[in-house]
Amino acid sequence: MQSQHEKAQHTTAAASFSSRNADSDLAGGASSIPQPLASSAGSASTNTPASPPPSPSSNGSTPPSQEDSTQINTDELSQLRNEVSKLSQLVTNQARMLQGQMKDLEDARSLIDMHAMTNTLSMAAPTQTISAGWNKDVKPFEVQRNAIGDRRYLGGYDARYHSTNMGATPRDHRILPRRIILVRHAESEGNIDNFAYTYVPDPQVPLTLRGMQQAEQAGQKIKQAMDSDGQPYNLFFYTSPYKRSRQTHDSVSSCFAADQLKGVQEEVQLREQDFGNFQDAEGKQKEKAERLRFGRFFYRFPNGESGADVYDRMTIFEDHMIRDINAGRFRDNTSLVLLTHGLALRVFLMRWFHWTVDQFMNVYNPPNAEPLILERVPETSEARSGGPVAWIHTKALYRLTEESREVIQGCTDEMCSTSCLPNGTDAL
DSSP, X not given: XXXXXXXXXXXXXXXXXXXXXXXXXXXXXXXXXXXXXXXXXXXXXXXXXXXXXXXXXXXXXXXXXXXXXXXXXXXXXXXXXXXXXXXXXXXXXXXXXXXXXXXXXXXXXXXXXXXXXXXXXXXXXXXXXXXXXXXXXXXXXHHHXXXXXXXXXXXXXXXXXXXXXXXXXXXXXXXXXXXXXXXXXXXXXXXXXXXXXXXXXXXXXXXXXXXXHHHHHHHHHHHHHHHTTOSOOEEEEEEOSSHHHHHHHHHHHTTSOGGGEEEEEEOGGGSOOOOOSSOOHHHHHHXXXXXXXXXXXXXXXXXXXXHHXXXXXXXXXXXXXXXXHHTTTTTTTEEEEEEEOHHHHHHXXXXXXXXXXXXXXXXXXXXXXXXXXXXXXOTTTTTSTTSGGGTOOGGGGEEEOHHHHHHXXXXXXXXXXXXXXXXXXXXX
């Protein structure tokens, strides 16, 4: 049996060892709790030996346990997340600052354009102000544009400019269609047999086989004109709802790649003049003779229309088309192709170029499926830098090409362009 003195020594050693481990834990080193010392009698071989304390690291500290390592990784991840959040907020703030600077730049450009317009108007007439100090030459439209900016110049559609007013014409004419191409439908059954109208409704008269070939040839001619620029282009089609026009569209559009076709819109206003319902051949001959005595433009067929009626609906169509043009609907080097009819095509040109009735009466229908091309004026004329682009109307930026003038008989050079200035005034 152990003496009282030996028991006291064992108790003192255990207390000293526990104290050292407690101090190590407080100092940040994690260690395992030692096995209790044997206090009962018996041989040393029958007792489990005490686990030795972990060896200290090279710097004198005890290595961390698995639980404390997990805690350290969690803290580092939280710190990394905070840094990412701060960087994200910084990038967001810089993006907002850049957007604000871009808006300021656009407003500055718009202000420069407004001053250029004011200077142009001042050269034509002295500036007059109202007693309240408001400058009548600075239009509210321009003030709005300067305040908000112009999304068309960023490649967007801006409905605020969906207008026919001269102020709506974009300063950058690349927003406008490069060409506006007019095509009378190809040869139809009614063109070779007037009796077809006595038993087939006018909207249902189809193309002939020869007409199908003409329509495909028209597509090739348009493609040749578009390819001559050597630049990528797109086409958008307007078509009369009549069958012969829709068939012409199908053949023309088949000459182009699918990604070049931006869409097709059926427009009832592009239909042929209404000559009545089912047409009695004998009765129609009498009506046409009466029309010659009355005046071909103003004579209204029974159950049909006069040329003046077609003029009215064509005015509505052109106004809507110009609104879409000015709003940037046909940007990205897009040209327009209009599939219509003989008289409707002439009335379109009459309204576009402001022909008189007498001038209209001297112009004949173009041949079937023969494209007539209106081209936007080059940047060396009205569109040149410092030119009268601030006030010129969109329609005045287009000219009938020389080749097209030769196709449509009776159309003089003077009738193939228009301007918002009085006759005799040089716009350039």
